[in-house]
Amino acid sequence: MNKAQFVELVQKSGSYKTKVEAENAIKAFTEAVTEALVAKEDVSLVGFGSFGAALQKGKSGKVPGTNKTYTTQDKMVPKFKAGKGLKDRISAGK
Incomplete structure (x- = not known):
């Protein structure tokens, strides 16, 4: 599913009048989650x-086929853990 299809789904699911309203809702959600994660x-x-x-x-590690080695730095990465309700809905939809 691409972004345009997702916007249409959110519009239908959330009873938004326009796609612009649905897209704004998605953008607000993603921005809010991003700000919270940046604030740890x-x-x-x-x-x-x-x-x-x-x-x-x-x-x-070592680059395959050469003698070159590399090192990466420690970094913060986003994580998502699915809740029980989401897991149950997905498993019921097999």
């Missing part, structure tokens, strides 16, 4: 899931 706060939506930020440790 978790966002929990009961029944849907939790968004959080976690530290990913750096690693070192």
Whole structure:
């Protein structure tokens, strides 16, 4: 599903009058979650899931086929954990 299709789905599901309203709702949601994660706060939506930020440790390795090595830095990465309600709905939809 691409963004345009998702906007149409949100418009239909949320009873928005226009696609612009639906797109604004999606944008507001993603911006709010992003701001919370940047502030190192978790966002929990009961029944849907939790968004959080976690530290990913750096690693070192070797480039295949050469003798070159590389090292990555520690960084914060977004994480999502699905809630029970979402898991149940998906498993029922097999």
